[in-house]
Amino acid sequence: xxxDHAPGQIVxxxxxxxxxxxxxxxxxxxxxxxxxxxxxxxxxxxxxxVEADGAIAMHEGVTELRRKPQASINVAMDLVKQNRADAVxxxxxxGAAMASATLRLGRIRGIDRPAIGxxxxxxxxxxxxxxxxxxxxxxCRPKYLEQFALMGTIYSQYVMGVEEPKVGLLNIGxxxxxxxxxxxxxxxxxxxxxxxxxxxxxxxxxxxxxRFDVIVCDGFVGNVLLKFAEAVGEILLQIIREELxxxxxxxxxxxxxxxxxxxxxxxxxxxxxxGALLFGVEGVCIISHGSSQAPSIFNAIRLAxxxxxxxxxxxxxxxxxxxxxxxxVSDATANSQSGS
Amino acid sequence: xxxDHAPGQIVxxxxxxxxxxxxxxxxxxxxxxxxxxxxxxxxxxxxxxVEADGAIAMHEGVTELRRKPQASINVAMDLVKQNRADAVxxxxxxGAAMASATLRLGRIRGIDRPAIGxxxxxxxxxxxxxxxxxxxxxxCRPKYLEQFALMGTIYSQYVMGVEEPKVGLLNIGxxxxxxxxxxxxxxxxxxxxxxxxxxxxxxxxxxxxxRFDVIVCDGFVGNVLLKFAEAVGEILLQIIREELxxxxxxxxxxxxxxxxxxxxxxxxxxxxxxGALLFGVEGVCIISHGSSQAPSIFNAIRLAxxxxxxxxxxxxxxxxxxxxxxxxVSDATANSQSGS
Numbered sequence: 001x002x003x004d005h006a007p008g009q010i011v012x013x014x015x016x017x018x019x020x021x022x023x024x025x026x027x028x029x030x031x032x033x034x035x036x037x038x039x040x041x042x043x044x045x046x047x048x049x050v051e052a053d054g055a056i057a058m059h060e061g062v063t064e065l066r067r068k069p070q071a072s073i074n075v076a077m078d079l080v081k082q083n084r085a086d087a088v089x090x091x092x093x094x095g096a097a098m099a100s101a102t103l104r105l106g107r108i109r110g111i112d113r114p115a116i117g118x119x120x121x122x123x124x125x126x127x128x129x130x131x132x133x134x135x136x137x138x139x140c141r142p143k144y145l146e147q148f149a150l151m152g153t154i155y156s157q158y159v160m161g162v163e164e165p166k167v168g169l170l171n172i173g174x175x176x177x178x179x180x181x182x183x184x185x186x187x188x189x190x191x192x193x194x195x196x197x198x199x200x201x202x203x204x205x206x207x208x209x210x211r212f213d214v215i216v217c218d219g220f221v222g223n224v225l226l227k228f229a230e231a232v233g234e235i236l237l238q239i240i241r242e243e244l245x246x247x248x249x250x251x252x253x254x255x256x257x258x259x260x261x262x263x264x265x266x267x268x269x270x271x272x273x274x275g276a277l278l279f280g281v282e283g284v285c286i287i288s289h290g291s292s293q294a295p296s297i298f299n300a301i302r303l304a305x306x307x308x309x310x311x312x313x314x315x316x317x318x319x320x321x322x323x324x325x326x327x328x329v330s331d332a333t334a335n336s337q338s339g340s
Numbered sequence: 341x342x343x344d345h346a347p348g349q350i351v352x353x354x355x356x357x358x359x360x361x362x363x364x365x366x367x368x369x370x371x372x373x374x375x376x377x378x379x380x381x382x383x384x385x386x387x388x389x390v391e392a393d394g395a396i397a398m399h400e401g402v403t404e405l406r407r408k409p410q411a412s413i414n415v416a417m418d419l420v421k422q423n424r425a426d427a428v429x430x431x432x433x434x435g436a437a438m439a440s441a442t443l444r445l446g447r448i449r450g451i452d453r454p455a456i457g458x459x460x461x462x463x464x465x466x467x468x469x470x471x472x473x474x475x476x477x478x479x480c481r482p483k484y485l486e487q488f489a490l491m492g493t494i495y496s497q498y499v500m501g502v503e504e505p506k507v508g509l510l511n512i513g514x515x516x517x518x519x520x521x522x523x524x525x526x527x528x529x530x531x532x533x534x535x536x537x538x539x540x541x542x543x544x545x546x547x548x549x550x551r552f553d554v555i556v557c558d559g560f561v562g563n564v565l566l567k568f569a570e571a572v573g574e575i576l577l578q579i580i581r582e583e584l585x586x587x588x589x590x591x592x593x594x595x596x597x598x599x600x601x602x603x604x605x606x607x608x609x610x611x612x613x614x615g616a617l618l619f620g621v622e623g624v625c626i627i628s629h630g631s632s633q634a635p636s637i638f639n640a641i642r643l644a645x646x647x648x649x650x651x652x653x654x655x656x657x658x659x660x661x662x663x664x665x666x667x668x669v670s671d672a673t674a675n676s677q678s679g680s
Contacts, residue, residue, distance in 0.1 A: 123575055135512060138520035172475060172563040180478035180560045204567030208575055220520045221561045223512040225568060227544030232572055235463055235548055 001029035001055035001072040002092015003290050010091060011037040011047075013297025018045045020298075021305055026050050026085055028076040050075060056096040058290065065100050073097055077104035080283040087284035087304035089275065091292040097285065098136055098278060105282040108313070110320030113137045114280035115148045115219070116287060117155065118226050124210035130155055131170075131207070131215045134222035134276060142186040145169070145216045149196045151279040151316050152214035158310040162213045168202030170217035170225075175201070182218060190216075195323075226276075230289075274299025277307060279316070284308055341369035341395035341412040342432015343630050350431060351377040351387075353637025358385045360638075361645055366390050366425055368416040390415060396436040398630065405440050413437055417444035420623040427624035427644035429615065431632040437625065438476055438618060445622040448653070450660030453477045454620035455488045455559070456627060457495065458566050459643075464550030470495055471510075471547070471555045474562035474616060482526040485509070485556045489536045491619040491656050492554035498650040502553045508542030510557035510565075516541070522558060530556075535663075566616075570629075614639025617647060619656070624648055 001007060007029060014025045015038075027034050028050045038044050053070035056062075065074060073092060077100045079085035090097045102114055117132035132148045133140070149167050156165035169186055171179045176187050178201065190198040202215045207225070217225075274296050275288035284307045288300045307313075341347060347369060354365045355378075367374050368390045378384050393410035396402075405414060413432060417440045419425035430437045442454055455473035462469050472488045473480070489507050496505035509526055511519045516527050518541065530538040542555045547565070557565075614636050615628035624647045628640045647653075 123578065138512060138523075170564060172478060172560060172567075180558075183478075183560070204564040204569075205571035207568055208571060217564075218520075220512060220523070221564055224510060224544040224557075224561055224565060227512075228547055228565060228568065229544075229572075231545035231548060232569075238463065 001033075001052070002090050002097075003288065003292050004091075005291075005293055006091065007033050007037045008040070009293045010297050012041070012294035013292075014047060014301065015041055015044065016294065016298045017301035018047055019043070021302055023301060023305055024048070025301070026076075026079060028052050028079070029055065029072045050079065052076075056093045058093055060093070060096075062093075062095050062099040065096055065103065071096075073100045074104060077101055077283070077285075081105055086308045087286065089286045089288060089297065089300045089304055091275075091288035091290055091297065091300075094135070094287050094290075097287050101278055101281045101283065101285045105285075108280055108282055108317050108320060110323060111147050111151070111280035111316070113140075113144045113147070114278055115144070115151065116222075116276045117148075117152060117279050118222075118276040119160075120208060120229060122208050122210035127210045128160060129207065129210070129212055129215060130160070131217065131222055131225070132279060133217065133219035134226040135219045136278070137219040138223075139220070140182060140218035142182065142189045145182075145186045145218070146189050146193060146196070147280070148216045149190055149193075149198065149214065150319060152216060153196060154315045154319060155277070155279070155307075155312055156213045158315060159306050159312060160213070165197055165213035166199045166211065167197050167214045167216070168199060168206065168212040170207075170215050170221060171201035171203065173201060173203065186216075195319075274301075274303050277303065282313065282317075284313060341373075341392070342430050342437075343628065343632050344431075345631075345633055346431065347373050347377045348380070349633045350637050352381070352634035353632075354387060354641065355381055355384060356634065356638045357641035358387055359383070361642055363641060363645055364388070365641070366416075366419060368392050368419070369395065369412045390419065392416075396433045398433055400433070400436075402433075402435050402439040405436055405443065411436075413440045414444060417441055417623070417625075421445055426648045427626065429626045429628060429637065429640045429644055431615075431628040431630055431637065431640075434475070434627045434630075437627050441618055441621045441623065441625045445625075448620055448622055448657050448660060450663060451487050451491070451620035451656075453480075453484045453487070454618055455484070455491065456562075456616045457488075457492060457619050458562075458616040459500075460548060460569060462548050462550035467550045468500060469547065469550070469552050469555060470500070471557065471562055471565070472619060473557065473559040474566040475559045476618070477559040478563075479560070480522060480558035482522065482529045485522070485526045485558070486529050486533060486536070487620070488556045489530055489533075489538065489554065490659060492556065493536060494655045494659060495617070495619070495647075495652055496553045498655055499646050499652060500553070505537055505553035506539045506551065507537050507554040507556070508539060508546065508552040510547075510555050510561060511541035511543065513543065514541050526556075535659075614641075614643045617643065622653065622657075624653060 017023050018025045026048045029052050031049050031051050034049050052072035052075040054068050055072045056064050073096055076088045081104055114136055115133035116136045117130050118134045119128045119130050122129050130152050132152050153165050156162045171183045190196055202212050275286040278285040284304050286300045286304045357363050358365045366388050369392050371389050371391050374389050392412035392415040394408050395412045396404050413436055416428045421444055456476045457470050457472035458474045459468045459470050470492050472492050493505050496502045511523045530536055542552050615626040618625040624644050626640045626644045
């Protein structure tokens, strides 16, 4: 029910995903509206409708989640909680999706704050970088960023297929002495954690360079960067159109360029990635853009499927359980030593 | 003496500025090296060399400024201090330039922290936006951002010629309830200050939209954004080259596009702007990119001249003096009231 083009475009994207991705889709929301949307399609594969009562509107606060236990986002999260679904994709109120996921699914043990990870294309063809957090936590502590780095590393390895991911800390200079208070303290922690393949600071110019596979930052700077990057794609296309040659030369130039503009758009348009992942909760959640059309929803579902197929949640959970054991053992050692 | 291409490119840019801008240029540094660079030019207009002893290298700390009182950046600042020059342009160690300006020229009364302001192009042709701070202060208090907003407003009005500048606070959402601790507290202060034409939060996507004339933020997020934006220009051009049609269609397409690529580069390339301004010190200082070539240096000198001709320093000083008087009066009133 969420997003500027719901339920029509959401349903259209879901149908395509159900046909092309071998995914079973549950459409959660108002039965009548969803059925109306389904009627526009000749082929409607096995899509199941799960009835919900209302939705969280974009202007509403997340406190509405408690007042509307049967709102579509809550019902969708419950399906994951009850093992009736493996993932939730939402193009609605992103704050509500995060809060509902945290409340209904709970955090993975050892994770203090869930984070949103967004995948950016890089200058190196075929290589992407995941940046987290891009908006869930505006004020962070160093240990949150440490957890983001661990989750990002797992995602890079098992979903993006990077054998030896390189982790960077978003900062204003290369040297360890650079940065604000958060960055300075986080640098030390990342460097000391042997589980994190930390290679140093990533400046703004390094984000899209392909030098890093995972970049961690607080959700404030990450969100500013994400929205700036999204807008740049649009701006780029507009500038190219404006600067295209005019007159007869323009006619020829445009005819030749047109097919390439589409390819160009695919490379720079962030919407092509479908959505961002919510890391650190007990289930796969994809947060799509409110402006998502069918292709974005299709890509979001593909993203969800990749996370499921590669057992991202299980791996984060296992990793943290192992960590906790190490911590417990060293705590015990420390205690027994201090007691002796 | 500063920057990757000093002194050759610096001298070349200075000669052009001296010819085209009706500016008198003092070249500060090693006399022999500067003279050698001057010999490559047929016309060397009236450029004066001011001897300095050494320079701050890029890898050195700003503490070197005290150990090298005659380093080129210190000598240049002293020229402004002694009214022998109106402005300093440096492509060297930017931290050293900021520190030297603060130590040698001093802060304008009422300004707690100098800030670096960078001018970005926007989607609206001919319209720019100034963003500050982009790197001088990584950890900020709300009152610093308030001062940045006041200085940016003056610059927008008197140098960029915007009659009614619109000021925004860089944030992660439009609503006043959005943001990290700094943004939430700054929002209230900006809204309450009647001297600041504050119109609300600017998200990452709004930066280049042309909706705002001045955007304030802390130097950490500003610096990440600046360096990201600078890199995007380069990336854009590379992607266009890669996606240009191949074969005979490519030949035709490229021939038609080539003159436009140059125009495009001018619109997106941040280097075209020459440099950033250091606001809040008692003199005009332009901080240029270390990679600056002659055209950037020329543009940086033009930027300096615009700031001088439009009396930016005097206006900031006058504005703050007026403010202090208001504050003193209200303090006095408050004191007499509390005393009664």
